[in-house]
Every structure is written in structure tokens, then in C-alpha cells.
Amino acid sequence: MPSNEAGFYQLTALLPVKTGPYKALSGEKNVPQYCNSSQSYSHHLKDYLNQLSDSFLSNIDSKSSKSGDLHLFDHTRCTHFARFVVIDQLFYNGRRRHDSLIDFFRTLAAGKDLLSKKDKIDQLESPYLLIAIDFDCHPSSTSCVQDYLSDLWPYASQELTEILHHCEGFYLPVPPRGKRFTSRTADWNAYRTVERMILSHEVETTYPFSAYFWVADKVKRWNPSTDRVSPSEFKNRWGLFGIGILPFLLVIVSLLILPFYLGSFFFNWLYEYVPPGAELSEFYQAWNRWGIIGFALSVISVILFMFAWRYFINRANQPMPQIKGVDLKSISKSLYLQGEFLEMYKRWQDHDGFSKSSIRQHFSCFLDKHQPSDIESPSLQPGKYFSIRKMS
Amino acid sequence: MRLILPGMARQPGTKDHWHERPFSTLGSIGLSLVAFLRPAWGISKIPLRDTPSFGMPLGDIVGKSSALTVVTPLWCSWINRFLLGLYRTLPAQFFPLVNLQMIHFARWVILPKDRWPGRSKKFKTRYSYLLFSSNFNGTWDVYLDEFSDVISLGMDTMWYRSIGYPKSIPSRPFKAYIDDNSIECSYYYNALPGFSLRDVASALKVRKAIHFLEEKLAEINQDTTTSAATKDDLFFQQFESVVANLVNHLPSTGKPPLHAAHGTRELNL
Structure with missing residues (x-):
């Protein structure tokens, strides 16, 4: 399946949004301030997603955000990109173009002007919510989406239920903002409904493209000592x-x-x-x-x-093989190491003046402290600018 | 203190002499003359270029990455499915795009006209639709210019049966087409907002170099016959040769652009 390619899963789901004016559910005690009965579900959903986006952006800078304030996708450490888009209606790009000569003869044969006929314009019965997420997944796994959602759910149950509450087929109560479900049964029911809805509305990605795969392929072929790059094994078939x-x-x-x-x-x-x-x-x-x-x-x-x-x-449509070292944890670790390596170099320059005898010592200390092979050790925190993630 | 890396010839902050870059210097003089003489020639009211207001919605930018979501109607979508299949057999055709290092992830999804999710089979649109979603670095203009300049044939085959598609050359109608069919994200998440794809590629190289040096260090340390001074010398040689190849991959990544939050978004509404 092309959605799962080279160790990355490109989830695409299209969920129809409810039509009519927005109604808060009867079990919803804490109705948000932005709730307005004259709003449609689509409008209300956009407002909610914008607020979610703003909360992410306001905490993106580690200097100004509260310490330890992580956004919903930050917790998984495998989500590269995610987007929610509300598609209100399809685009009409005008009449289909034909060859002028063919149209001329068709008009002659029909005896009337075919272009004066009204063009049929596509219209959706309801707006759609597009969910597009790029996350790490092993190519041989057959339950990427289920595993991903179960990892995400403990940190994003309120947000996901709130979002899917705007979509057709979801009629469960939503927990108050900033809180989780009180009972385990309610939590389990909501999780199963969200999982079922996303899986049943998933669309197969026809052509996925991941630059990380090709970058990793190039780095794999690169020799650090000689700076030469050997030819790629991935050639045209x-x-x-x-x-x-x-x-x-x-x-x-x-x-x-x-x-x-x-x-x-x-x-x-x-x-x-x-x-x-x-x-x-x-x-x-x-x-x-x-x-x-x-x-x-x-x-x-x-x-x-x-x-x-x-x-x-x-x-x-057979997926490309996975190249190790380009999952989000490894990339975060690489970016962290890059900065620390430069710091080590700077210390060597400032304190020892490029002394031949001390670089071995400096590098040994660097390895002991930052453990390049261990991706769970100190690394960058996803979802933040240049923020160091401490050891868990 | 300024950092000195192997291979650094020019002092940062020093300016080029005019004779080293004659065309840029002469060009600047020429532009200044044109700007000075425009009112005298009576052409001050003539716009230099009729620039349409294309661009990137602020909600689609997070840190150094931007999102692009395009939905276009397709006629005879099976041809596009076939062409996308052909492209999967020809990965080398995308090497120029890969070498540009602008796109993190992208996807093309064909939405068949009779299989809309959550709708009965009776519901059918006239056309199928092609959904294109991309996460890229740089500005919207530069990104689409790259499509037009570097892989125009690839883009034209991807959107082959799209209704009204004007082809990617010239770039202006192409940009107008993409702009007309784009949808702004209501929510966009980027795990590495401070880093572009080039930063990631550099970091992966640095990490590989560190692993390489780690192996060399272990080899040198294991040798019991050599003295500590010789070991230092041997490792220094390895270190020097590797760092010389990393010069372009070590500098700071720089600040990301400002993002749209709170007030900015409200102003746009």
C-alpha cells in the first residue's frame, strides 16, 4: 500500500462534516466561549482548529512557553507533520477544454451551439475534514494507524473527540476542555469510535514522496573521510x-x-x-x-x-525499503548532536588552541556525555524551536 | 571568539572587491540610475510589473516549513493513476527535486468520483479529484518556481488530466492555477519548526561522521602497542580530515521566520 512507504506512513482521511447550525451536545457542561449557535459545524470546527493551532504556535518558542508544556503531537515523538483542513466545497475550473476543430465539427453535426449548454458543476453534500499526518511506521506493520492512534490517544483524547464531534457519525459526549474522560468505559468507547471513523474514512495515498528517504540514502553512500558519494542502488526500473x-x-x-x-x-x-x-x-x-x-x-x-x-x-505500488536513522527520534538526535559537536569544537579551539594532544580527550568526553547511538538519551524536543529534551 | 573551521579561506564580514563581482556592482549602478531617471523620462506611473496577489496564507507557515494543500478536478483519473504508477518505477526522475532539498513530505491522492468517503455509491461527482499536499521550506513563490524550472515535465504529468491546468511553463499561470485551487490549513503541525530539510541533511551527515570517528577512536584506543602521543596524533589526523568535509554542515541553522499567532490571525479574519 503506497500510504506506508520507506518507514513513513502518510495517513490521509476525509471525514464529512455535519451540516446545519452547530449544537453543543447535552452532556457537554463546559461550552467553549467561542461557541455561537448561529455558526455552522464547519465554521465552528475551523474556529476550534485555529485555536488549537494558536496554542501550538504560542508555545513553540521554548523561551516564552511554560516549561514542560507539550502540544498533543509532541508527545508521540514520531509525528513529522500533521494538518487539518476543512474543505468547504470543490473547485470549479471552468469548462473542459477541447480541440477547437473537433468542437467546430461537433457543433456543425449537432446543428446547435454546444458551448451554450450549461456546464455541470460538482458540489459536495457536506464539507469535508481532511486529516493528513506523516508519522514513522515500520514497513512490515499492518496496524500502523491503530498503533499510532493508541500512542496519541492518552495525550489527545479531548482534542480528537472535540474535532470528530463535528463529523458525521460521532455522537458521543466530549469531555470538558483541558480534561480527560472520567470513566474508563467512556474513554474506551470514544477511542474505539475515533479509531473506527478514521480507519473507515481513510483514503489510499496514490503517490507518497519523502525526501528523508533520499537524504538518508545519500548520507548512507557518503564517506566522511574522503567526502565521496557512491552511486545509489535505487535506479529506474x-x-x-x-x-x-x-x-x-x-x-x-x-x-x-x-x-x-x-x-x-x-x-x-x-x-x-x-x-x-x-x-x-x-x-x-x-x-x-x-x-x-x-x-x-x-x-x-x-x-x-x-x-x-x-x-x-x-x-x-510496492513500498520502498526503510533506511534506518531517519525516524523523528533519530533526526532529533542528529540535530542535537550537530549543535553539541560544534560546541565541543569551539571549546577545543578556545581552551586548547587546536592542540593535537587534547582532541582525543575532548571527543571521548563528548561521546560519554551525549551518547550518539542512544536516541532516547538527551535530544531535541519535537514541536519546539531548539529546545533540548532531557532524559526521561 | 570567531570559530575557525578547516577550509575557511575568507574572513567572515569582509566585503568583496568590486572587480571580483563586476556584474552585480554594475547592475546596482544601473538600477540606481534607472530609479533616478524614471521621473525625468515620464515613466514613474507605469508599473514595473503587474504582480497578482498570489501567496501563502499565514496559517500555513510553521517555523521554516510551509504547507500547501491543492485540490484539482481530474478528467479520466485512471490515466493519472497509471502515470503515477509509472513514476514509481522511475525514482531517478526525481533526483533533481531531491537535490533541491526543499520538500520534506508530499503526497498525491486521487479521490475517485464515485467513492467519496462517508457517502453512498449513489453520490457521484462529475470529475474525480487530485489532492496534492506538500510540506516545504522557503517561500511559496520560490517553491513553485522550482517546480516550473526543475521538474516541469514531472509536474505536467502529475496534473496531466486536471481541468484547466495551464502547464508549469510559464510559471505565472501555473502559480495562478495553484493559488486558485489551494485551501488554507486550519491547523498545521511541524515537529521540527526550527530546521529546514538542508539542516536535517547536514545533521544526518554530522551524525554519520561522529559514528565514523567513534569507530576510529575505538580502533586507536584498542591498539596497545602505540604510545598515548601517537594515538593522539593518529586521531587528530582522522578528526581533521573528517571535519574538513563537514565545514558546510556545521554552522548555525539561523532563526526561523515569524509565525502567525493570535493577533495576526484575527487581523486576517
Whole structure:
């Protein structure tokens, strides 16, 4: 499945938003200040998401935010990016363009101006909430979304239920703002509903692209001592490309030889009605032979088309392998090490004046203190500017 | 104290001489002359360029990363599905885009016209839709210019059957098309707001170099036949050669741009 590629899961879910004016649920004791009965669900949801976004942005700077004040996605340490977008309506980009000559002849044939016909404009029955999250997941895992949601839930139960409360199919009570569910049963029910809704409204990502994979591939091939980069093992798969192109070639071939088949029918019909004594037999037989070959090739090409298409799509959608060291924890650790390495270099320069005899000592101390192989040791805190995450 | 790294030739803060960059110097003089003479030539009221108001909604920017969400109608979406499949077999075609190091994550999702989530099969739109979502560094303009300049053919095949798609060259109609079909995020989260993709790539290199030096240090320390001074010398040589290759990957990442919070968002409403 292309959603799960190279160790990253690109979750895409589209959930229909309720229509009509916003109504707070009966069990909702703490109605937010921004709640306004004249608002639609869509408008109310946007307001809530904007407030959530502002709370994230106001705490993004570690200097001004309260210590230890983490945002909902900060806790997971595997979420690279996340976005919630309310799609109110689809876009209309005008009439579909045709070739002018074709339109001219169509107009002549129809006897009236086809362009004066009213164009059909797509409209959604209700707005949609787009949830797009990029998070780390092992390529062999079949329960990426479930595992991710269960990790996220303890820190984001209130926010997720509040968001999904605006979507069709969610009718459970929402806990007061800043608080969690009081009973475990209510918490479990809400979690199961949220998980079911996201899974049932998930859309397969057709083409995922992750630059981290390619960056990691390049770093893997880089030699730190010589600064040389060896060629990548990921090359164009021309064989599979050929299999993808093959169905189209077969269809073109079958379309070219089909006239011979139809021609043989015509001559067959003609042969039955020719006057006695007319010598059409050799010509007819030649056409008839080509017709049989054409028919056989058409059938074969259609069968091959079906198999080749299925095979191609399945093979092309196979996920790329995972390259270790580009999950969020490893990247945070790398960024942390980068800063600390520079600090060590600076100390070596300031205190020892590039002394040959002391760099070994400095580097040994650096390794002991920052433990480069241990991604759980001090690292950067996700969701903050340059904030160091202490050991848990 | 200023940091001195191997390979640093020019003193930071020193200016280039005019003869080292003649075109930029002459260009500045030329522009100053044009600015000075414009009123005299009577062209002061003629706009230099008719710039449309494209751009990035402030809610789509978090730290150094920006979000772009585009939904476009598609005609004959199976062709796009096939083309996207073909691109999956040709990863080398994206190497120029990878080398630009602008995009963290991107996705193309085809939404079939008869399979809208949460809707019955009776509900059907006239067209299928292509959802494009991207997390990139830099400005909106530069990002789309890169699409237009570097991988125009790739972009044109990705949006091949999109209704009204003007192709990525020239870039101005392309930008207008993307702008018209974009939707602002109501919420956008970025785990590493202070770092761009280039910063991440540099950090990964530094980490690999640290692991390399760690291995070398272990090898040198294990050798019991050499003296401590020789070990220091051997490690210094390794360290020097590695750090010389890291010069461009060690400097500070710089400050991220200001984000839109509270007052700014309210002002936009």
C-alpha cells in the first residue's frame, strides 16, 4: 500500500462534516466561549482548529512557553507533520477544454451551439475534514494507524473527540476542555469510535514522496573521510516500466489489426452475394486469413492487457525499503548532536588552541556525555524551536 | 571568539572587491540610475510589473516549513493513476527535486468520483479529484518556481488530466492555477519548526561522521602497542580530515521566520 512507504506512513482521511447550525451536545457542561449557535459545524470546527493551532504556535518558542508544556503531537515523538483542513466545497475550473476543430465539427453535426449548454458543476453534500499526518511506521506493520492512534490517544483524547464531534457519525459526549474522560468505559468507547471513523474514512495515498528517504540514502553512500558519494542502488526500473507501457502498445496493435477482422466480415458477406463465375476467392481468402489472425491477436492483447495492468499496478505500488536513522527520534538526535559537536569544537579551539594532544580527550568526553547511538538519551524536543529534551 | 573551521579561506564580514563581482556592482549602478531617471523620462506611473496577489496564507507557515494543500478536478483519473504508477518505477526522475532539498513530505491522492468517503455509491461527482499536499521550506513563490524550472515535465504529468491546468511553463499561470485551487490549513503541525530539510541533511551527515570517528577512536584506543602521543596524533589526523568535509554542515541553522499567532490571525479574519 503506497500510504506506508520507506518507514513513513502518510495517513490521509476525509471525514464529512455535519451540516446545519452547530449544537453543543447535552452532556457537554463546559461550552467553549467561542461557541455561537448561529455558526455552522464547519465554521465552528475551523474556529476550534485555529485555536488549537494558536496554542501550538504560542508555545513553540521554548523561551516564552511554560516549561514542560507539550502540544498533543509532541508527545508521540514520531509525528513529522500533521494538518487539518476543512474543505468547504470543490473547485470549479471552468469548462473542459477541447480541440477547437473537433468542437467546430461537433457543433456543425449537432446543428446547435454546444458551448451554450450549461456546464455541470460538482458540489459536495457536506464539507469535508481532511486529516493528513506523516508519522514513522515500520514497513512490515499492518496496524500502523491503530498503533499510532493508541500512542496519541492518552495525550489527545479531548482534542480528537472535540474535532470528530463535528463529523458525521460521532455522537458521543466530549469531555470538558483541558480534561480527560472520567470513566474508563467512556474513554474506551470514544477511542474505539475515533479509531473506527478514521480507519473507515481513510483514503489510499496514490503517490507518497519523502525526501528523508533520499537524504538518508545519500548520507548512507557518503564517506566522511574522503567526502565521496557512491552511486545509489535505487535506479529506474525499466523492466517494470516496459510492463506498464506494454498494455498500451497491445491496445494500439489490436486497434490497428481490428480493421482486417472487420474487412474479412465484409468480404464474407460480399462473397455470398457475388454473381456466379466472379473470381473473388483468392482475395477473399487472403482477407479471411488476416481477419482470423487479427481476431486472435485482439483477444490475446485484451487478455494480456488485463494481466499486465494488474501486475504493473501491484508491483509499482510496492513500498520502498526503510533506511534506518531517519525516524523523528533519530533526526532529533542528529540535530542535537550537530549543535553539541560544534560546541565541543569551539571549546577545543578556545581552551586548547587546536592542540593535537587534547582532541582525543575532548571527543571521548563528548561521546560519554551525549551518547550518539542512544536516541532516547538527551535530544531535541519535537514541536519546539531548539529546545533540548532531557532524559526521561 | 570567531570559530575557525578547516577550509575557511575568507574572513567572515569582509566585503568583496568590486572587480571580483563586476556584474552585480554594475547592475546596482544601473538600477540606481534607472530609479533616478524614471521621473525625468515620464515613466514613474507605469508599473514595473503587474504582480497578482498570489501567496501563502499565514496559517500555513510553521517555523521554516510551509504547507500547501491543492485540490484539482481530474478528467479520466485512471490515466493519472497509471502515470503515477509509472513514476514509481522511475525514482531517478526525481533526483533533481531531491537535490533541491526543499520538500520534506508530499503526497498525491486521487479521490475517485464515485467513492467519496462517508457517502453512498449513489453520490457521484462529475470529475474525480487530485489532492496534492506538500510540506516545504522557503517561500511559496520560490517553491513553485522550482517546480516550473526543475521538474516541469514531472509536474505536467502529475496534473496531466486536471481541468484547466495551464502547464508549469510559464510559471505565472501555473502559480495562478495553484493559488486558485489551494485551501488554507486550519491547523498545521511541524515537529521540527526550527530546521529546514538542508539542516536535517547536514545533521544526518554530522551524525554519520561522529559514528565514523567513534569507530576510529575505538580502533586507536584498542591498539596497545602505540604510545598515548601517537594515538593522539593518529586521531587528530582522522578528526581533521573528517571535519574538513563537514565545514558546510556545521554552522548555525539561523532563526526561523515569524509565525502567525493570535493577533495576526484575527487581523486576517
